[in-house]
Amino acid sequence: MLRTDKINIIIAIIVGLVIVFDIIPTDKLDVILIDNPRFTNWQISHFVLFALFGYLSPNQHYILLFGVAWEVFEYLYGRFTDKILYWTSNGVSGQLTDIAMNTLGFYVGRYYALMKL
Numbered sequence: 001m002l003r004t005d006k007i008n009i010i011i012a013i014i015v016g017l018v019i020v021f022d023i024i025p026t027d028k029l030d031v032i033l034i035d036n037p038r039f040t041n042w043q044i045s046h047f048v049l050f051a052l053f054g055y056l057s058p059n060q061h062y063i064l065l066f067g068v069a070w071e072v073f074e075y076l077y078g079r080f081t082d083k084i085l086y087w088t089s090n091g092v093s094g095q096l097t098d099i100a101m102n103t104l105g106f107y108v109g110r111y112y113a114l115m116k117l
Contacts, residue, residue: 067098
């Protein structure tokens with residue numbers, strides 16, 4: 001049986017490939033839910049993904065570093081492809097919101113895991 005940290009890595013790789021290679025249309029994720037600060041379904045997806053990580057591996061806080069590393073990758077890839085606004089959730093403030101949602105999602109998932117819910 002796979003350990004949960006390996007499952008997390010597999011999930012992260014699949015999600016990354018889906019996004020980078022645009023396997024699933026992401027236009028539904030671009031829908032703006034709140035204008036200021038800008039909040040879209042992308043932030044909801046960050047929350048849900050990291051809640052899953054937090055639930056599966058509640059004591060593996062290093063997972064949050066992968067979220068930050070992903071945002072750095074998106075920034076660099078956006079500059080490389082000349083699509084910086086797309087890859088950075090419409091700028092650095094969008095990336096900071098993504099990181100905040102990653103953190104919030106992880107700790108919500110962790111809470112439910114530790115409470116055995």
